[in-house]
Amino acid sequence: MFDRPFQVGDWVKIKDMEGTVEEIGFRSTRVRTFYNSLITIPNAMMAKETVDNMGVRPARRVRQVLGLVYETAPETIEAFCDRVRYYIKSDEKVIADTVTVHFNNYNASSLDVLVNFHLKVYTGPEELQHQQRIFIEILKIAADMKVSFAYPTQTVYSQVTTVR
Numbered sequence: 001m002f003d004r005p006f007q008v009g010d011w012v013k014i015k016d017m018e019g020t021v022e023e024i025g026f027r028s029t030r031v032r033t034f035y036n037s038l039i040t041i042p043n044a045m046m047a048k049e050t051v052d053n054m055g056v057r058p059a060r061r062v063r064q065v066l067g068l069v070y071e072t073a074p075e076t077i078e079a080f081c082d083r084v085r086y087y088i089k090s091d092e093k094v095i096a097d098t099v100t101v102h103f104n105n106y107n108a109s110s111l112d113v114l115v116n117f118h119l120k121v122y123t124g125p126e127e128l129q130h131q132q133r134i135f136i137e138i139l140k141i142a143a144d145m146k147v148s149f150a151y152p153t154q155t156v157y158s159q160v161t162t163v164r
Contacts, residue, residue: 010055011124014041059095059118060127066138067110067150077103080147081113084138093119093130110150 006012010021019033031039085101098118105112121127
């Protein structure tokens with residue numbers, strides 16, 4: 001605890017606990033979880049655990065897999081990836097050299113495009129607000145290009161045999 005791995009107001013992950021530090025006392029630390037409960041953690045335990053201080057990150061990672069329908073033409077996938085990549089890289093809050101937008105997987109029900117980038121934001125609400133703006137723009141690009149997103153499907157073939 002003498003290392004001061006966090007301060008009041010930081011978002012921390014400690015073991016299987018996660019939340020915002022509310023109070024740091026001599027014997028224990030109080031963390032408000034995202035379920036709005038309050039966890040009291042003995043400082044002796046804190047000294048033995050790894051503390052992941054999410055509040056001091058210089059950037060926030062966004063990772064999303066977009067599943068396109070199998071009927072999407074290869075040229076359309078390439079063009080879609082290029083447009084999404086260009087849009088994300090041009091955003092002032094995005095660290096441009098962290099942007100990845102690539103077709104990377106044949107899934108059971110979709111052709112998967114990995115979208116990965118880092119945002120220069122400092123609060124959770126700011127992160128979500130900016131992420132939403134980018135995701136809505138991706139939806140607009142998809143609609144403009146007539147790219148359809150897949151949902152889990154299965155095709156069942158049956159053979160009917162008649163007995164005489």
